[in-house]
Amino acid sequence: MYLKSVEVNGFKSFAEKVKVDFDTGITSIVGPNGSGKSNILDATLWVLGEQSYKNIRARESTDVIFSGGKNRKPKNSAEVSLYIDNSDRTLPMEEDNVKITRKLHRTGENEYLINNSKARLKDINELFMDTGVGKSAYSVIGQGKVERIISSSSKEIRGIIEEAAGIKKVKVRKAEAEKKLEKVEAEVEKIDLILGELE
Numbered sequence: 001m002y003l004k005s006v007e008v009n010g011f012k013s014f015a016e017k018v019k020v021d022f023d024t025g026i027t028s029i030v031g032p033n034g035s036g037k038s039n040i041l042d043a044t045l046w047v048l049g050e051q052s053y054k055n056i057r058a059r060e061s062t063d064v065i066f067s068g069g070k071n072r073k074p075k076n077s078a079e080v081s082l083y084i085d086n087s088d089r090t091l092p093m094e095e096d097n098v099k100i101t102r103k104l105h106r107t108g109e110n111e112y113l114i115n116n117s118k119a120r121l122k123d124i125n126e127l128f129m130d131t132g133v134g135k136s137a138y139s140v141i142g143q144g145k146v147e148r149i150i151s152s153s154s155k156e157i158r159g160i161i162e163e164a165a166g167i168k169k170v171k172v173r174k175a176e177a178e179k180k181l182e183k184v185e186a187e188v189e190k191i192d193l194i195l196g197e198l199e
């Protein structure tokens, strides 16, 4: 799997549609200070479902929408798409090409799409779980993050290793199953009480 392109439209400093293509191997983005290099990384995290504004250098959700510039009006929405080569089937989908999109309107309406079909944030999270990609994975290491990783607690470092080893998905499923089990046990208790009263 590799990221083929990031397409931004109305996201932060990118007022119009811009598509940045990546090849296999190493790609460097160079440009003057403030030209939008980090905004490309922010866009990548954002489309993967980043919910923390701080992590994408924003104060509130609509900060990611182009706020206007020289002779340019603010935009009403931001849209980012990731184009992923999935010919090795790293993502559990029977498609060679996967497109992930996130859109946000100034009204606050937020949507996710997988190959142009509506999806939930949960679907995006599950799709990337254990692939090393994903908003909380280690695939995007921004300025200052190296230091944060080094000084992380052993529990946090263990989380990073578990994601890399591909066992995070199993742990999440286990936690979900345990929650369901708790609910069922509570229901059984209630039913037992009612039965006891009836007897």
Ligand code: ATP
Residues within 6 Å of the ligand: 011, 012, 013, 014, 031, 032, 033, 034, 035, 036, 037, 038, 039, 040, 063, 064, 065, 066, 067, 068, 069
């Ligand atoms: P550096 O090399 O200094 O790290 P950079 O190339 O990484 O810079 P970014 O941090 O990606 O640059 O971009 C910063 C620019 O994005 C600033 O000029 C800022 O005004 C602009 N910007 C951020 N959010 C918005 C927004 N919502 N609308 C318009 N412009 C924005």
